[in-house]
Amino acid sequence: MSLQALFPAVDSSLPIAGGTLSAVADFEILARALDAAGLSATVGGLSDFTLFAPTDAAFADLAVTLGFTGDTDDPDAVFGAIAGALSGLAPDGDPIPLLTDILLYHVSGAESDAAGLNADGPVDTLLTDASVEVTGNTVVDGDPNFQNADIVSPDVDAGTGTIQVIDQVLLPLDTPAESDPGTLLDVLKESGGSFDDDNTDFDMLLAALQATGLDDAADDPEAELTVFAPNDAAFISLAQSLGYEGDDEEGAFQAIVDAAGVLRPEDPLSFVSDVLTYHISPGEQDSGAVLGSESIDTLLGEGLGVDGTMLVDADPDAENAEIIGTDIAASNGVAHVIDEVLLPLDLPMVDQTPEEASEDSSEDPEEPEGDDDSFGWVEGLGIAGLFLALFFLA
Structure with a gap:
């Protein structure tokens, strides 16, 4: 199932900086995750909602963070890696409850455009007692360590709701879905x-x-x-x-x-x-x-x-x-x-503008006296001369 199948009103291509996204090809993993969690009908049946929709590339980033080293362009492999990681984190080895929580965290029961999301403060989600906050184009989730998502295609009309396309998967605070960030x-x-x-x-x-x-x-x-x-x-x-x-x-x-x-x-x-x-x-x-x-x-x-x-x-x-x-x-x-x-x-001298250097020169046009005169040749060499003078004086 594709995002376009879930929301027929979505255009076939969504504009983002530097190109477009395909409603058919760039949201396969989101649709697959909704199906696996049994949420396709639930989300598709909502009205007056806001969906923060991660792209396939966003899910791939999450998979890599969780240790995936395979082909990030393969939706099957990416989704399998995420499901496997969630299985390892779940007390009973069942990834579905954690996956469900993550997906519910991407849906708000109130429809709003990007401007409204910025003005409204914390945005409640369908995950109980969990909210996100939108600042500019950034969606701040409950995980203080994972990279926050940016809205890359705002205010997509889905007929009965609005979609905000994001470039990272949102993680609630109580979802242990972060891994060692590396050195x-x-x-x-x-x-x-x-x-x-x-x-x-x-x-x-x-x-x-x-x-x-x-x-x-x-x-x-x-x-x-x-x-x-x-x-x-x-x-x-x-x-x-x-x-x-x-x-x-x-x-x-x-x-x-x-x-x-x-x-x-x-x-x-x-x-x-x-x-x-x-x-x-x-x-x-x-x-x-x-x-x-x-x-x-x-x-x-x-x-x-x-x-x-x-x-x-x-x-x-x-x-x-x-x-x-x-x-x-x-x-x-x-x-x-x-x-x-x-x-x-x-x-x-490195930090002076040409105007400042000119002013300094005009204030004291006379040649320096005494020992300083031995370094008068430095002026003609600009930056290189300054470095050489510092080196020999050290």
Whole structure:
């Protein structure tokens, strides 16, 4: 049975960002799950309802989280993996009660569009004493660890109700359907592990960890760490402050490595390693602990200041990093996403705009006196000169 068979009013294709979904082909697992739980007639007979409908890809993500390593494009294999996992979690080995609870958690007895869901606060579901909350396009479920769902095709008219298409399966708090999320390295590897056009993930952080050998520390199952994880946009911003004029991940990564080579030509990766360990704090600290602190210790030995949602690093002129994502759970710690790379040393000229640098120059046009004059040649070399000066002065 397909979603279109359950709801004949649904169009054959549903628009989403970057393409469309097929009401026939992209909801096979949802229809199969409703059949297995004996809920097809129940849901199909509702009126004035709201259904949060996970796509087949959403069920595949759940299966992978539960340990599935097979073909995620095979609905039979995905559904079998989920049923098998639920069987293992059920006290009597019967997956149907848990599956039923999960499905009931996707249905509200009140019809509402996306705007109404945002305005109404907690949305009661057909699962007793269980609700979801919609914030923007995100549906916050009862599981604090599993990734929240996004509404990817809102307000689909199903004739007697409304469907909100979502990209993750919703999990109620009392459903033990979460698995080991993997290590911090595993979490970063979900980015895909290669440079791409998505600046919101962690390809560059993963590449830096692997280049320096710190990936083993992030993969240590015995560790308890807090990682402040700059996304790819943060690394590109750093590269641009170092003089890089592009906006692609591969070029930005090379620009940062090249700058490290100027700073420490005998061992460029040691500088990168210092920067990375400045992003790691010993112990597992959730967002409440971090935001409630005045300072955070790091593995580098240099501390970070905390000012609201901002992390204050050792560079007084650079933009402070803001915590833009919190509490990404891992088996060996937790990660919080930040929008700037933290710098463990003061590089004031790196952080000036061309206008600021020009103003400084015009304020004091005379050549420096004394010993400082020996470094006057640095000005003509821009960023590279600054790094060389810092290196020789160290």
